Amino acid sequence: MRVSQRAINDVTVSNLGVSLQKMLQLQEKISTGRAISRPSDQPIDFNRSMGIRAVLEGNAQQQRNIEFAKSWLSSTDSAIQQATSILHRARELAVRGANDSMDPLARQQMAAEVRQLREQMRVVGNTDLGGRYLFAGSDQLETPYPTGGADLNNVEKLSFEVGMKVTMTYNVPGEQAFGNTGVDTGGNPVEPTNAFRLLDSLNTALMANDGPGIAATLGVFDTRLEKFLAAQAEVGAKVNRLDLLTDRLEDQRVNLQGLKSEAEDADIATLITDLNQQDAVYRASLAATQRVIQPTLLDYLR
Amino acid sequence: MSAGDLTRLGINAATRGLFAAQAALTTAGHDITNANTEGFSRQRVEQSSLHQQFPLATNSDRVFSSIGNGVEVSRVTRLREGFLDDRFRAINLSYSEQAAVNNAVREIEGVFNEPSDSGLNATLASFFDAWHELSTHPTESSARAAVREAGKTLARALNETAAGLSAVRRHLDSQVAAATDEINAHVREIAAMNAQIVASQGSGISPNDLLDARDLALDRLSGLVQTNLSTHSDGSIWVYCYGKGLVTGVHANELKTLPGTDMGLSNIAYKGELLSPEVLGGRLKGLLEVRDQIIGRSMVPDGFYLPNTPNGLAYQLDQVASQLAEAVNEVHRAGTNLAGTSGLDFFMVDAARVTEGASLSRASITAHSIAVNDVLVEAGLPGLDLIAAGGPATTDPVTGLPVLPKPADNRSALLIAQLRDRPLIRATFPYAGGSQEFSVQDYYRNILTTLGVSGQAASRQEANQKALRENVEAQRQAVSGVNLDEEFANMIKHQHAYAASARLITVFDDMMKTVVELVR
Known part of the structure; x- marks a missing residue:
């Protein structure tokens, strides 16, 4: 498959975006201490928690x-x-x-x-x-x-x-x-x-x-x-x-x-582990991006 | 055929080589500079070798005639796969719909702000708690004041939530109008480009960049509304939405927004005919669905001019307000207050919150209009004393005269407090199975769960469609995207070709010099 610079860029940006979004969600759960902050997060748990x-x-x-x-x-x-x-x-x-x-x-x-x-x-x-x-x-x-x-x-x-x-x-x-x-x-x-x-x-x-x-x-x-x-x-x-x-x-x-608490509260230990993991993924993809985006043939021509 | 002919032939071929290399270099330059232009498809110069066309005079001419005449730039093509465009647009249609629903559901969830300690659920609980306190402290005016305040807080919370839902509907409506404007802009743009494309193709030119621009406009249009395309032989693309021609050749037929009877919210019309969300599809469908189905209309007790939308949140919130008010009022009317009277409602319609001439009867209480009865709110003790904590008056068996309950009688307060667990609202929820009666709080949490289920589904589908769309986009990029390495390599290739062709001219120049010197 041909790979264009724009495709690399799009995929990289999109993946970084997904990674950041996951981190934001984890961050939100950790800082509020709650696993559910709106009904659509987990409708069934939400129902249980409200009951x-x-x-x-x-x-x-x-x-x-x-x-x-x-x-x-x-x-x-x-x-x-x-x-x-x-x-x-x-x-x-x-x-x-x-x-x-x-x-x-x-x-x-x-x-x-x-x-x-x-x-x-x-x-x-x-x-x-x-x-x-x-x-x-x-x-x-x-x-x-x-x-x-x-x-x-x-x-x-x-x-x-x-x-x-x-x-x-x-x-x-x-x-x-x-x-x-x-x-x-x-x-x-x-x-x-x-x-x-x-x-x-x-x-x-x-x-x-x-x-x-x-x-x-x-x-x-x-x-x-x-x-x-x-x-x-x-x-x-x-x-x-x-x-x-x-x-x-x-x-x-x-x-x-x-x-x-089981239905509503965030499991901080798991979340922090997840966050660390996600953070590592994010850093790795940033590092990879740096390597992928930079070089072109131009760098190797006189 | 003479040596002079051959030399002329050689120089011509070399010149053609220069032109071809220049054309290829320029095209590479065009590609490189447009590497990040949205919707750009890489272009390629198609070269072909030129056959010689000489009159065949002698036998040696036959031999010479197989010598080629150099290169020709036959055309500049755009590398693009129409099939992938169709896929992209189909996915974009459902992605945009789900994204619109997901965003709107989040906005609605913001209005309810649950689960929290300050949402409607907590307010309902405090309301019943206050009646409990009155049932154990019926003689204390502070308990009465607490009941009145809890009633006012509950009414206000319902009012604000209803107003919040209306605000979301209006916000969605403005997005519908904006999307319609955007559709019309694209439709006009496409029609105008059709005209230019038809003109250029008529004169035999392939207007590559114009085609890219039109494809980009079609991509953008594909998320807003459902489109079917038909390509005509003159190069124009006709755009249909469920058989309605939005772009017919060079003509743009715009969609119109017409204010409807429901809160003046817009309906979409094509040439005077209203189009349903199913026909429209895409972002418009998502927006209209949330506006008119998920939120829907407020309850109209008499089925005024539009049918109720019983599965919409606005109607369900009205159910919470009206059924609770009805149950509380019924007990409150039968009960006796400290002034020794009965028959007063606890909740009423706030005349200031409904349009003039609308019904003020207790049956027409909605979330938007609910308020604590004015009489009870009257400043100070008189109002408080009218809160009926006592049970109904009894009749003295001997004298036959009515006997009023004493101040500490708490029967009505207790009955109202116990409404907390009493099933009051009949409803069917998709996941709960069958029609059931729910207590106010149970009903409330179930309507929000239903909203959550819709939101979760939309959010998941949005993510799926997004991944699919990215996948197709990557495939499109594989065909049409600019790879800089490739372009640089091409540049070098053509640069060398250019240099070689130039060199060829020098060689022929030298040959001519030799010939001229021979003559001298």
């Missing part, structure tokens, strides 16, 4: 949701814990007060403490987290157990997302622990065994020096304590489940990060 990104973003949000729910639940847990101790103390007083050897004065002193405990119970019932009342159902901006006026007794439960398409309720409506404190249309209490009414009736019995009346509250105390325990157990179970979910989400996150 993983979407799941990772959902994962991060679910972890944030769970963190919020955990702080809410642990506040709820400690509030119920406090309410339980209050009830225990009141029950102790009731046990001592029920003793027939008690004189009226001692019972009145006990009644004063019971009134303090009742007030403390109300404060616990009004525990809030960042201005949101824990036991207010869906009416979190309103005090559930105000000093004057009617209690809220809102029983709505609120949900949040813990995983893809999986929701969970995070709040314990006051009624579930303290009992319904409302009155029906006839003015009678809806749930006579509620915590506040219980303390009130103990107070009344102590003040009235009514031994049997005091003793009668003991059974109610047990019922109420059981309710507190049940509520606390539910909260604890939820926290446990959330801990497990957090672990799982974290595992998933680590896994997905790995997959994402």
